[in-house]
Every structure is written in structure tokens, then in C-alpha cells.
Amino acid sequence: MGYVAIKGGEDAIDNASRLVEYERLKSESPPLTIEQVKTQFRAGIDRIMGEGSLYAPEHAALALKQVEGCTLEGAFMLRAYRATLKRSYYSTILDTRSMRVERRISSAFREIPGGQILGPTRDYTVRLLNTDLASETFGSVKSFLEDIDSELQLSDEEAPRSFCKVVDMLKEQGILRPVDEDEEEEKRRVVDVTREAIKFPAPRSAALQMLARAETGGIAALAYSSMRGFGSAHPTIGELRVGHVGVSVRDRRGRSRYIGRIRVTECEIVSKLKQKGKSSVPYMSLGYGLCFGHNETKAIGMGILDRSMRVADEHPANSQEFVLYHTEGIESYGFTNHLKLPHYVTFQSGLDNLRNAMKRRDEEDRNAGAKKPKTMLNTQSQELADASPELL
Amino acid sequence: MIEAKKFQQAYNYGFIDESTKKEIRRKMLKAVAIPGYQVPYSSPEMPISRGWGTGGLHATLSLIGPDDTFKIIDQGSDASVNACNLRNFVKRMTGCKTTFDTADATIVQTRHRIPEEVLTDKQIIVFQVPQPEILRGVERFEFKTRQMHAEADYAKMWVSLYESYVKFGAIMRGAGYPVKVNGRYIMTPSPIPRWDVPNLSHSDTLHVFAAGREKRIHCVPPHTLVEPLEFEDVKFMVEKFEGIRCSVTGEGDAFMDEIYEADGGRKHVINDSNFLDKLKLGGRPNQRLFVNPS
Numbered sequence: 001m002g003y004v005a006i007k008g009g010e011d012a013i014d015n016a017s018r019l020v021e022y023e024r025l026k027s028e029s030p031p032l033t034i035e036q037v038k039t040q041f042r043a044g045i046d047r048i049m050g051e052g053s054l055y056a057p058e059h060a061a062l063a064l065k066q067v068e069g070c071t072l073e074g075a076f077m078l079r080a081y082r083a084t085l086k087r088s089y090y091s092t093i094l095d096t097r098s099m100r101v102e103r104r105i106s107s108a109f110r111e112i113p114g115g116q117i118l119g120p121t122r123d124y125t126v127r128l129l130n131t132d133l134a135s136e137t138f139g140s141v142k143s144f145l146e147d148i149d150s151e152l153q154l155s156d157e158e159a160p161r162s163f164c165k166v167v168d169m170l171k172e173q174g175i176l177r178p179v180d181e182d183e184e185e186e187k188r189r190v191v192d193v194t195r196e197a198i199k200f201p202a203p204r205s206a207a208l209q210m211l212a213r214a215e216t217g218g219i220a221a222l223a224y225s226s227m228r229g230f231g232s233a234h235p236t237i238g239e240l241r242v243g244h245v246g247v248s249v250r251d252r253r254g255r256s257r258y259i260g261r262i263r264v265t266e267c268e269i270v271s272k273l274k275q276k277g278k279s280s281v282p283y284m285s286l287g288y289g290l291c292f293g294h295n296e297t298k299a300i301g302m303g304i305l306d307r308s309m310r311v312a313d314e315h316p317a318n319s320q321e322f323v324l325y326h327t328e329g330i331e332s333y334g335f336t337n338h339l340k341l342p343h344y345v346t347f348q349s350g351l352d353n354l355r356n357a358m359k360r361r362d363e364e365d366r367n368a369g370a371k372k373p374k375t376m377l378n379t380q381s382q383e384l385a386d387a388s389p390e391l392l
Numbered sequence: 393m394i395e396a397k398k399f400q401q402a403y404n405y406g407f408i409d410e411s412t413k414k415e416i417r418r419k420m421l422k423a424v425a426i427p428g429y430q431v432p433y434s435s436p437e438m439p440i441s442r443g444w445g446t447g448g449l450h451a452t453l454s455l456i457g458p459d460d461t462f463k464i465i466d467q468g469s470d471a472s473v474n475a476c477n478l479r480n481f482v483k484r485m486t487g488c489k490t491t492f493d494t495a496d497a498t499i500v501q502t503r504h505r506i507p508e509e510v511l512t513d514k515q516i517i518v519f520q521v522p523q524p525e526i527l528r529g530v531e532r533f534e535f536k537t538r539q540m541h542a543e544a545d546y547a548k549m550w551v552s553l554y555e556s557y558v559k560f561g562a563i564m565r566g567a568g569y570p571v572k573v574n575g576r577y578i579m580t581p582s583p584i585p586r587w588d589v590p591n592l593s594h595s596d597t598l599h600v601f602a603a604g605r606e607k608r609i610h611c612v613p614p615h616t617l618v619e620p621l622e623f624e625d626v627k628f629m630v631e632k633f634e635g636i637r638c639s640v641t642g643e644g645d646a647f648m649d650e651i652y653e654a655d656g657g658r659k660h661v662i663n664d665s666n667f668l669d670k671l672k673l674g675g676r677p678n679q680r681l682f683v684n685p686s
Contacts, residue, residue, distance in 0.1 A: 009476040076441070083405055083437040159447035197607035201533040321534055331473040331605045334442030336523070341444065341474055344649060345467045345504050345663060351650070352567035352631040360561045 005092040020359060024068050033233025037061035041133020046263070047071050051329050055192075055262050055292050070332045071213070073202035078268075079330050083194075088194075089249035092256060095264050095289070096097045101243040107235050108270060114163040119366060120294075141381060165287060166239040167240045168266045176238075176284040179204065179310070183247075200321050207320060212291050216298045222327060223301035235287060235304050238270040239371045242294050266290045269303035285310075319348025398514070403448070406453040407485040411656070412436055413454035419598060420451065423611035429541070430524050433606040442463040445478055446604030447546040448501045452482060455516060455600075456499055461484030463497035468505040468663035469686040475503070487676035494666050503680040504567065506588040508646050509677035513614060521603035524610060526570050526580040535658040536538045546578050554637070557626050569628070570621045578621070579610055586620070587647045593618035638662045641671040645681055650681045 038061035045060045052060070057099055060078060067073040103119025104110045105158040119126075132140075170176035190205045193213075211219065227234060244261045250259050269287035287307025289299040305327075308317040316322050326332060347378060406413065411482040412434060420432040434631040438446045445517065456462065457678055464479045466472035470492040478501070483490050491497050494507040511517055522604035530548040549570060556564045581589050582601055592599060592612050599612040604654065620628035633648050639659040646667060648660040662668040670677055 009471045009473045013473055013477055013480075030395075076437075077439075079437040080439040084407070084409070194436070195434050197435060199432065199538075224518070257524055319533075329413070330437065330600065331442040334446075335445060335522075335605060336439055336443075338443035341503075342467050342472060343504075345585055345647070346567035346583045348648075348650060349587075353562065353564050353566050357564070358558050358563060389640070 032065055033289075034061045034065065037065050042072060044069065045332060046295050047216055047298075047317055048074040048078055048201070050292040050298060051075035051215055052082065053212060053292075054082040059318075062390065072329060075215075076330050076333065083186070092248045092250055093292075094245050094247065096245055096264070097165060098240070099241060099243040099245045099264075099266070100161075101241055101263075103161055103243070104163060104239065104241040106237065106239045106348060108166060108238050110178060112166055112239075113169075114160065121296075130268065131258075163241075165268070167270065170270065170284060171236065174283075176286060178204055179286055179288075202320055202324065206312075207324060208288065208290075208302075208306060209273045210324045210328065211289070211302045213296075214302075214324075214327035215332065216295060218327035218329060218332065218373075219301035219305065220297050221307075222317050222323055223304040226304060226315060230315040232311075232313070235269040235271040235307065237300065237303075240265070240267045240268075240299065242296070246328065249348070263293055264290055265295050265299040267296070267299035267303040269300070269307055271307060272319050336391040393435035402504075403485060404458060405486060407438070407481075408436060408450065408453050416450050416454040417458070419609050420611065423600070423609050424613045426614055427616050427675045428579040428610055430608040430610045432607055433609050435604050438604070440478070440481070442605040443522060445501070445503060445516060446522040447602030447606075447609070448503070448518050449478065449482070450604055451518045451600045451602040451609065452499055452501050453485065455518075456482065456486050456488055458487055460486075460498045461491050461496055462486075462629030463491050463494065463666075464497050464501040465505060465507070465665070466516075468507075468649075469665040470657040478502050490671070492666050499632065504583045504585075505585055505647070505664065506591050508662075508664045508679050510591075510680055511595065513596040516571050516600060517586070519601045520610075521580065521582040522605075522664070523568075523603045524580060524606050525683075526578055534647040541577060544576065545592070549578060553621060554623075557623075563622070563626060563628070564598060570661065572619045572621060573612055574618075577610075581618075583668070585647055586628070587682075589618075589620050589628075590630070629683050629684045632684065633660070636660050638668070638671075640668060643671055643676070645679070664669075 008340045021028075038057050040066060041061070044064055045057055048059065048063060048071050049055055049060045051071070055059075056078070059081060060074065063072075063074040063081075065078040067077065101117060101119075103113070103121060104117045106116065167176060171178070179291045182379055187203045188205075189203055191209075193206050198210065202210075225231065242263070242265045244263050246257050246258055246261050248256045267289040269289070270284045271287065272282055272284055280324075285307065287303040287305070289302030289306060291298045292300065305317060305323050308315075309323055311318050403588075408416070414415065415434055419431045421631075423429065423431045433450075435447070435450060438449050440446060440449070462479070462482055463470070464475045464482070466475035469475065473478065479490055494500065494509040494511070497515060499516050499518060499528070500511070501518040501520070502505065506517065525534070525537050527540055527546075527549060529539050530552050531540060533603075540548070552587065553563050555571075556562070565586075567585050569586045569589050570578055570582050571581050571589060572578050579601075581592055594615055594617065595612075596614050598614055601610045603609070605678065618655040631647065633646075635650055637644050638646070638661055639651075640661055643662065646662045646664065649663045651659050652662055653659065662671065667677065
């Protein structure tokens with residue numbers, strides 16, 4: 001009976017989890033500290049905080065260490081942990097205009113007020129393995145940091161506190177119109193997708209929340225599909241910015257309280273909107289993406305999908321249901337892996353149907369006295385298999 | 393001080409916080425009031441994967457108390473690895489008693505089987521549901537299927553059953569056979585074999601179907617009419633185990649597993665592990681058996 005009806009199920013589970021722990025430790029290499037993971041796997045941490053929808057770098061580092069670097073599993077652990085936390089407040093709306101910007105680019109204009117700031121990025125590096133890292137030491141790290149320090153020229157001028165937004169300039173000119181200016185109350189309602197199961201058509205707040213929690217790879221795949229051929233527009237990045245924003249909540253007496261800051265990536269995509277009427281003037285519309293941490297692929301993809309989902313068209317990226325259900329990483333990861341669970345009862349039920357169908361066919365053949373070639377039967381079996389899709 | 397208190401009790405009783413449990417129970421009550429209707433619910437993340445019984449756990453953990461006796465089966469077996477894992481989790485989070493004995497349990501959680509032994513009005517059975525929307529096969533969009541349910545527009549479903557008959561000479565639905573509840577909603581009984589489907593109708597037990605990933609709960613209350621979809625001249629049939637006997641007990645009239653041996657031989661064993669154990673001890677528990685129309 002294989003792995004199912006063995007009475008040692010509990011022992012098997014126990015041993016399996018010890019064995020996977022053994023895999024993590026068997027090389028006896030020095031244990032990673034949480035601090036090391038947190039500071040040196042920044043991209044991985046940011047990614048699972050976003051997909052796990054919990055801004056907690058230490059917990060993310062712990063998760064990443066525990067699951068040996070698998071981002072899907074790491075994000076899942078954070079989500080499960082998040083679900084146990086009490087929800088004390090909803091934050092007030094983040095003001096990304098007052099973001100402490102680390103990186104900010106616009107591909108729509110050559111120069112923008114405040115300037116293009118390249119910031120920390122690997123975009124313009126050649127992707128060659130840096131073999132020096134194989135022999136990195138405390139000394140080499142220290143001398144690198146000292147070099148950086150010595151090159152810094154501190155000035156008394158205060159750094160700009162905020163940068164105006166590129167999209168604001170377009171809005172002022174009337175080229176870019178607000179997304180929801182003519183939407184009714186229900187669509188403008190801010191829902192919490194973790195407290196309320198999503199229904200379609202979903203308000204934009206729900207769609208953006210789902211995308212912010214979605215799996216980066218899933219977002220990239222669908223956004224790419226809409227650019228490559230299964231969608232119309234080639235979008236332009238109005239502005240992409242990475243930096244820290246303050247988070248505030250309102251206390252019981254209605255006062256705004258600053259509770260800390262988070263690093264986010266924000267992307268504003270502009271593209272021309274198809275007009276229905278012939279005579280009306282075309283205008284630009286915004287696609288918005290914002291996610292925890294530094295994850296530009298996700299923010300850009302999110303912006304593209306936010307935009308494409310609001311266009312009625314036949315492509316996958318235009319369907320809210322298609323995009324939102326299938327980019328949800330924790331759910332797709334879980335369901336894909338559930339195929340490993342035993343399915344012998346459901347399978348047996350399907351087998352019964354197939355056998356009966358074959359029996360009926362044999363009887364028919366016998367009654368007709370005709371001998372049909374065997375290949376026909378095989379094709380039929382394939383069709384029968386297709387007809388039993390409920391083997392979940 | 394705050395930190396010390398924070399870690400004294402790692403999790404709330406039954407893992408899920410009380411307000412969410414309350415929300416889930418309310419949604420269950422709604423589902424009981426509208427048999428077969430899929431009620432959306434919050435479906436918080438659980439520490440087990442989506443698709444592995446999260447919905448079942450939501451239902452179980454929001455219902456269970458310290459006096460309950462919990463039984464969980466997966467594909468009919470108490471000893472299946474996933475059932476063991478979930479049993480340990482529920483026990484750890486609630487301190488409830490657990491059992492393999494179907495008659496002893498107050499809450500039975502199951503994946504894809506109803507126990508052979510007849511359940512009573514003192515018991516609740518919780519089904520793990522992978523896909524709550526029975527119409528998904530004929531209509532892929534959720535907003536349309538909700539509308540179809542609202543209008544009781546099940547034409548596409550009937551046509552698909554008819555097409556199956558025309559093409560293959562039978563309604564080729566295996567597990568998860570579509571049923572109509574209380575003369576109104578068509579619902580999935582979850583992927584239980586057809587063998588179990590008739591047991592849903594006019595049972596003494598409350599049936600709770602919970603789909604965590606899809607965030608839906610539906611119910612079949614006790615003493616409710618549940619009819620498998622069938623035509624006047626093409627009837628619903630359960631799996632046939634004609635002339636097949638269990639290789640362990642020699643008994644028939646139960647859902648059988650088909651087992652292939654190393655030498656290529658094939659034998660059958662009764663699927664329901666507790667039913668099998670009781671037969672081995674000599675008693676045959678009460679069953680409701682469905683007879684295929686001839």
C-alpha cells in the first residue's frame with residue numbers, strides 16, 4: 001500500500017522532517033546568523049516579505065534560513081505567521097511623495113525635476129561571476145567600506161526631503177487622467193482581502209492588494225505576456241522609485257502616530273488608453289505598482305497588470321480573475337504540491353467509469369460483429385481520460 | 393515584560409484568533425441556512441499548504457472545544473501521512489481527544505471519503521474541498537458561475553452530462569459527482585466517490601464543506617434532500633464492485649482499494665481503515681448501502 005496505510009505514518013513524518021533538517025546541516029559549515037541572512041540576502045528578504053505580506057526583516061531572515069533559501073516556502077511561512085497576529089490598526093495612506101528616495105528613474109523624460117537618481121542597481125553591470133567573492137574576508141570588506149567612506153564628500157546642504165512626481169506633471173497638463181474619477185462608491189471602497197474573500201469584478205483596492213502579495217515570477221510572466229503579444233500596449237515607466245516611507249496610524253483619539261518606516265518600490269506606468277468613441281481625444285492612464293522592499297520587477301509588472309486588467313480585452317492579462325487568482329503564490333504553490341497527496345479513492349472512481357465504458361464498447365463491437373482496429377480503442381481511452389477531469 | 397508575556401502562550405486556542413473563528417462560524421450558519429450555497433469567508437493562512445486541507449482545518453478549529461473527540465481520515469485512512477500531520481496539529485492546538493473509531497468521534501474531518509459506518513446527529517463531518525465550484529468545468533469565470541447559481545441556471549451542467557452520455561454511453565463523472573441540494577443549488581460533494589454520495593441525503597449529520605484556497609464554505613444540514621444529477625432514463629450509479637471481496641476480511645459491500653502486488657497480481661482491500669478494523673474484530677457496523685438501478 002505504499003506510503004498511505006502504513007501504520008507508521010507518524011514516525012514517517014517525524015523522520016522526514018529530521019532528515020530535511022539533516023540536509024540543511026550535514027556539511028557542518030558555520031551556521032548562518034539571522035543578521036547575516038538579513039543583511040546579505042536583501043533581495044530574497046524583500047521578496048518574501050512582499051509575497052508573505054508581512055514587513056518583518058528578522059522574521060523573513062529566520063524563514064529564509066529555515067527553508068534553505070526557497071522563496072516560495074519562505075513567503076508561505078511568513079504568511080502563516082502573519083495570520084496569527086492581532087490586527088491592531090490600519091495605517092493611514094502612505095505618502096510616497098515624501099519618500100526618502102534611494103533610487104528614482106523615469107524613462108518617459110530625459111530629465112526630470114530633482115534629477116534621475118540611479119541609486120543601488122545591478123542594471124548596468126555585466127553579469128559576470130565575481131570570483132573574488134569566493135575569497136572574501138573581513139579585511140576585504142573593511143577596506144571596501146573605508147574606500148567608500150573616504151570618497152564621501154559631506155556637505156552642509158540638506159538633502160531634498162521630497163521629490164515631485166513625474167505623473168503629477170502629466171496630470172497638471174490633463175494628459176493623464178485619474179483612474180477612478182468616474183467610478184462609483186463601491187469600486188472605490190478600500191477592502192481588506194485578508195478579511196473578505198475576493199469577489200469579481202473586484203474593486204481596484206482589492207486588485208492592488210492581491211498583486212502586492214502575489215508571487216514575483218507569476219507577475220513577471222503575465223506582465224510579459226501582455227507586452228510580448230497577448231496584449232496591446234508597450235507601457236512607459238513614468239517613474240520608478242525605491243526608498244523609505246513613514247508609516248502612521250491613527251490612535252483612538254484621532255491623532256496621527258508615526259510607527260516606523262518601511263522600504264518600498266513604487267512604479268507608475270503610463271500608457272495610452274484606447275478610446276471607445278471615435279471623436280473623443282485619447283489620453284494617458286496610469287498603472288500603479290507598489291510592493292515591500294526593493295523588488296523592481298514586481299513593481300513594474302504590477303503596474304502593467306493594474307493597467308491591463310482595467311482594459312476589456314480577450315488576453316489573459318486583461319482578465320482580473322485570471323491574473324489575480326493565478327499569480328497568488330502561496331495558493332498556486334500549495335495546490336501544485338497537493339498533487340503529491342494520495343488520490344487513490346478518486347482515481348478508483350474514475351477507473352470504474354473507464355472500465356465500464358470499455359466493457360460497453362466491447363459489447364457493442366460483439367453485437368455489431370465488427371472488429372475495429374485496436375488503435376481506435378486507444379484513442380477512445382484518451383478521450384475518456386479527458387472526460388474525467390474531476391480527479392482532484 | 394511585554395516580551396516575556398508574548399511568548400508564554402505561542403498561539404490562541406485552536407490556532408485561529410477568536411474573532412476569525414466567530415466569523416467562520418457565522419459563515420457556516422449562513423451555509424446551513426442556505427443548503428448548498430457557497431458562502432465566501434476570510435480563510436486565514438494556516439501553517440499547512442493551501443490545497444492540503446486548510447479549509448477543513450478552518451471549519452474544525454472554529455468548531456472544536458476541549459470536550460470534543462476528533463477523527464481525521466485521508467482517502468479513507470486514519471494513518472495517511474497528511475491525516476497524521478493534521479491530527480497532531482489539531483491536538484496540539486486544542487488538547488482535544490483524538491480517535492480512529494468513527495462512532496466515538498464528535499467531529500470527523502475527511503478528505504474524499506465518508507466513513508462507511510453511519511454517522512449520527514451527535515457528529516459533524518467536515519470535508520476538505522479542493523474546488524468548491526461544481527460549475528467551473530463548464531464555466532471558468534467566477535463572476536459568471538455566481539450569477540448562474542443565483543438564477544438557478546444549470547443548463548450548461550445538464551448539457552455537459554448529456555454530452556457525456558451521448559459520447560461515452562454513460563455520465564462519466566467519477567469522484568465529485570454533482571448533486572442538487574434541497575431542490576435548489578447544485579453543488580460538489582467534494583471529490584468523494586459516487587459510492588458515498590447517496591449518504592449525504594437525509595442523513596442525521598451536519599456536513600460542512602470547506603475550501604480554504606478558494607475561500608468558500610457550503611453545507612448540507614441534517615435531514616436535507618440531496619439528489620445526484622440524473623436523467624429519467626439515465627440513472628446515477630455508484631462504483632461497481634461486483635463479485636469483489638476484501639482480501640483481508642472476505643467481506644464485500646464496501647468501497648474497495650485496488651492493490652497491485654509485486655508479482656503483478658491484483659487484490660482488493662476495504663478502503664475505510666476503521667471499518668476494516670471493526671470487521672476484523674468481528675462486528676459489522678451499520679451502513680447505508682445504495683443499490684444501483686438495474
